[in-house]
């Protein structure tokens with residue numbers, strides 16, 4: 045088991061970890077691929093960034109303030125990978141919905157032999173050095189190093205010949221940074237679906253080298269080559285492009301709906317708004333629908349409470365945080381009880397919170413209560429460039445300085 049990790053679900057803990065990591069950011073490019081106990085050579089910021097307890101813009105600014113761009117370029121580039129995946133999925137949301145549909149279907153249709161392979165993989169009982177440790181590390185700590193995620197996904201798909209969708213579900217269940225875009229699209233990338241014809245095949249010597257010899261699988265245990273996985277082309281849609289706040293009516297009493305896709309509301313785009321009240325309710329069926337473990341659910345709920353208490357202090361507004369059977373209906377009741385004419389929220393990204401948001405949107409419309417979606421300038425600026433490969437995306441970022 046790799047060292048003890050601490051991910052306290054608060055913005056304060058995120059800022060502490062960022063400050064601790066910054067002196068090492070310059071060594072990131074050279075060391076990032078080594079998987080070492082406690083993961084000292086990477087930022088380990090992902091659980092906080094995923095909830096936007098810490099903003100991508102804050103991380104990039106902190107790294108660039110401390111070091112020259114050249115010395116932290118690799119690190120900055122990785123932060124932008126997150127934005128790229130999120131923007132890419134906004135263009136092709138079906139990559140997510142197909143995965144959601146496939147998981148129960150594949151689980152139900154596995155042969156007895158595949159099922160026993162799946163059970164061994166989930167329990168870390170395959171006998172493949174490294175793989176078994178990572179399966180247990182994921183469940184115990186809620187985190188895996190990027191390189192271990194790549195090796196694990198590759199062995200899952202090409203050696204164990206299990207459906208990539210079920211591996212993505214295992215990750216999404218247990219990762220504290222579980223992110224619909226980064227997770228689904230990274231699994232698709234390893235499987236060769238994301239960049240057609242380009243797969244990722246884990247090699248025993250590479251694992252042995254980058255784990256400093258702690259995990260040495262036998263070459264004969266691992267698939268030597270990938271096989272082709274294909275799918276019908278994904279339809280492409282035009283994602284949202286503009287800031288609806290720019291065209292909002294500022295009239296009437298407004299309430300803020302806070303959800304775990306953006307928990308630093310007191311910073312940036314919505315910080316200057318006036319909110320009479322805040323709603324940070326938790327939909328009771330959310331964890332079950334999304335497929336989260338108890339640890340992920342508890343962490344996310346605690347993060348939501350942290351975001352709510354900062355928002356309450358910033359806006360001087362009272363917070364409602366019920367556990368609700370029907371979030372959309374409870375937001376309507378809450379808006380009526382507080383005589384709100386308008387609810388404002390950051391628009392969730394493609395994924396389970398967007399499904400909730402769409403139900404909220406139609407319930408509020410029926411009740412005649414206005415809803416304004418806030419969007420981060422970062423997303424508005426960058427998502428439109430994330431419709432093709434990462435290279436043209438990064439070129440746009442670089443050329444904008």
Ligand SMILES: Cc1cc2nc3c(=O)[nH]c(=O)nc-3n(C[C@H](O)[C@H](O)[C@H](O)COP(=O)(O)OP(=O)(O)OC[C@H]3O[C@@H](n4cnc5c(N)ncnc54)[C@H](O)[C@@H]3O)c2cc1C
Pocket residue numbers: 076086087088089090091093094122123124125126127129188189190191193194197215219221222223224226227228230231234
């Ligand atoms: C199969 C697979 C599944 C993954 N699932 C997720 C997931 O559910 N959620 C998630 O946040 N990341 C996911 N990643 C990407 C990456 O592994 C993690 O973001 C990274 O390991 C987090 O550790 P860190 O914070 O120390 O990252 P660092 O290396 O310190 O990077 C800093 C930040 O940049 C972002 N980042 C870095 N690498 C990537 C990347 N390749 N893709 C997207 N963003 C990146 C993260 O927000 C991270 O916190 C996945 C990768 C693979 C191969």
